[in-house]
Amino acid sequence: xxxxxxxxxxxxxxxxxxxxxxxxxxxxxxxxxxxxxxxxxxxxxxxxxxxxxxxxxxxxxxxxxxxxxxxxxxxxxxxxxxxxxxxxxxxxxxxxxxxxxxxxxxxxxxxxxxxxxxxxxxxxxxxxxxxxxxxxxxxxxxxxxxxxxxxxxxxxxxxxxxxxxxxxxxxxxxxxxxxxxxxxxxxxxxxxxxxxxxxxxxxxxxxxxxxxxxxxxxxxxxxxxxxxxxxxxxxxxxxxxxxxxxxxxxxxxxxxxxxxxxxxx
Amino acid sequence: xxxxxxxxxxxxxxxxxxxxxxxxxxxxxxxxxxxxxxxxxxxxxxxxxxxxxxxxxxxxxxxxxxxxxxxxxxxxxxxxxxxxxxxxxxxxxxxxxxxxxxxxxxxxxxxxxxxxxxxxxxxxxxxxxxxxxxxxxxxxxxxxxxxxxxxxxxxxxxxxxxxxxxxxxxxxxxxxxxxxxxxxxxxxxxxxxxxxxxxxxxxxxxxxxxxxxxxxxxxxxxxxxxxxxxxxxxxxxxxxxxxxxxxx
Numbered sequence: 001x002x003x004x005x006x007x008x009x010x011x012x013x014x015x016x017x018x019x020x021x022x023x024x025x026x027x028x029x030x031x032x033x034x035x036x037x038x039x040x041x042x043x044x045x046x047x048x049x050x051x052x053x054x055x056x057x058x059x060x061x062x063x064x065x066x067x068x069x070x071x072x073x074x075x076x077x078x079x080x081x082x083x084x085x086x087x088x089x090x091x092x093x094x095x096x097x098x099x100x101x102x103x104x105x106x107x108x109x110x111x112x113x114x115x116x117x118x119x120x121x122x123x124x125x126x127x128x129x130x131x132x133x134x135x136x137x138x139x140x141x142x143x144x145x146x147x148x149x150x151x152x153x154x155x156x157x158x159x160x161x162x163x164x165x166x167x168x169x170x171x172x173x174x175x176x177x178x179x180x181x182x183x184x185x186x187x188x189x190x191x192x193x194x195x196x197x198x199x200x201x202x203x204x205x206x207x208x209x210x211x212x213x214x215x216x217x218x219x220x221x222x223x224x225x226x227x228x229x230x231x232x233x234x235x236x237x238x239x240x241x242x243x244x245x246x247x248x249x250x251x252x253x254x255x256x257x258x259x260x261x262x263x264x265x
Numbered sequence: 266x267x268x269x270x271x272x273x274x275x276x277x278x279x280x281x282x283x284x285x286x287x288x289x290x291x292x293x294x295x296x297x298x299x300x301x302x303x304x305x306x307x308x309x310x311x312x313x314x315x316x317x318x319x320x321x322x323x324x325x326x327x328x329x330x331x332x333x334x335x336x337x338x339x340x341x342x343x344x345x346x347x348x349x350x351x352x353x354x355x356x357x358x359x360x361x362x363x364x365x366x367x368x369x370x371x372x373x374x375x376x377x378x379x380x381x382x383x384x385x386x387x388x389x390x391x392x393x394x395x396x397x398x399x400x401x402x403x404x405x406x407x408x409x410x411x412x413x414x415x416x417x418x419x420x421x422x423x424x425x426x427x428x429x430x431x432x433x434x435x436x437x438x439x440x441x442x443x444x445x446x447x448x449x450x451x452x453x454x455x456x457x458x459x460x461x462x463x464x465x466x467x468x469x470x471x472x473x474x475x476x477x478x479x480x481x482x483x484x485x486x487x488x489x490x491x492x493x494x495x496x497x498x499x500x501x502x503x504x505x506x507x508x509x510x511x512x513x
Contacts, residue, residue: 047513050355051355052351052354052355052512052513053512053513054512072357072358072359073357075355075356075357076357080355082348082351084348085347085348086348086349086350086351086352087348087349087352088275088347088349088352089347090278090279090282090283091275091278095278098271099271099275100352100356102267102268102270102271103268103271103352103353103356103357103358104356104357105267105357
């Protein structure tokens with residue numbers, strides 16, 4: 001059975017078409033990745049699937065339910081980690097988990113047990129009584145993901161969960177996510193613009209560019225389709241461009257600044 | 266219900282944890298109370314209206330409730346900015362419950378703030394005419410708080426950033442305060458001003474507090490109660506509607 005089913009989904013903002021009639025299915029228990037540059041329509045798709053943005057047209061199903069008509073039932077079935085933080089910095093890690101558990105109607109006893117288990121798994125147990133505003137970026141991310149798992153969702157959405165994290169933290173994070181995916185059979189839908197992550201973590205990948213899905217399949221099948229030996233080359237062959245990373249590194253920025261000043265002299 | 270409770274509790278926790286904010290928010294009402302209370306006092310007395318401190322204290326209490334409750338609603342902008350709003354918007358809870366929890370939380374904080382100011386007034390020499398009325402005073406304080414916390418939530422739902430904040434402050438909150446009769450008596454006003462004050466919800470709140478605290482009514486107990494109740498219900502409805510339509 002499919003955990004997520006999307007057909008001909010469209011989102012327009014005025015004249016601009018952010019998502020241009022995409023269709024895909026995600027199997028239950030699978031890790032599925034949306035790979036594409038910034039502005040490709042990844043986040044817009046997640047927002048529509050998670051009931052915070054209304055689609056212009058098209059059909060969606062989450063665990064058999066239409067999120068536009070069965071909002072609250074659909075919301076119960078998924079967890080989400082947004083691209084930007086969504087924690088309450090003025091409360092402790094424990095309180096953030098508690099609030100989430102209550103909103104999702106997790107019984108008190110289960111709430112306490114799962115909070116402890118997840119905080120330990122994501123290595124935050126020692127810091128559970130500290131205010132979240134004191135946490136580092138990586139810790140906040142781990143807490144958000146732990147929180148997303150708290151109400152035992154059937155589907156977990158991860159929107160660029162590793163953006164801005166160092167490689168070591170990224171690896172750690174993925175191993176936790178994989179662990180929960182395997183032990184709790186949670187379907188994971190993630191978006192990323194890191195090729196290596198999609199390659200390593202996802203069972204299947206959809207390549208999205210300018211609001212269209214240009215190809216989908218396993219990493220190997222994408223390479224075969226394009227006769228290339230790496231996902232990066234496959235991506236290039238399919239979209240005609242390398243991934244545009246708007247969040248340029250600091251060296252790039254320095255180079256840019258140097259160039260600018262150089263020209264003025 | 267538990268969703269309403271936990272969001273109400275969150276507002277309260279945030280209030281109690283921000284000690285600096287509590288102290289800061291006492292400053293402005295205190296200034297009005299002391300400067301106007303003692304500054305305008307002699308003139309007020311000479312014109313035969315009795316003690317200005319007695320007169321203005323209910324107005325200053327209303328003011329602190331007004332400001333605190335409207336800002337609690339607009340504080341939603343921070344939750345939008347720091348992302349926490351999203352967490353509540355994807356929760357499997359009807360949005361109206363989220364809105365009610367937040368609004369009641371903000372209203373509770375505003376009432377606490379009002380009680381703090383009332384204590385300050387008592388210390389400054391303010392004397393209620395009948396202590397037995399205090400429960401009714403409390404009821405009216407809650408009504409005022411709900412009216413304006415709901416209004417704040419309505420604004421918080423349509424504003425997307427802090428740009429509109431000054432606009433609301435200058436063209437909404439301050440006029441509501443100054444036109445409510447918090448600082449001056451409503452009798453013998455010029456015709457136009459008198460009509461305008463009748464459209465200000467806070468007018469009835471100030472009147473109710475003044476009536477229950479010092480026993481002087483411009484309107485009447487029943488009218489104030491009815492109007493505040495109706496306006497509160499209407500604003501809760503409006504705020505709930507606007508909140509449930511938020512898209513991110």
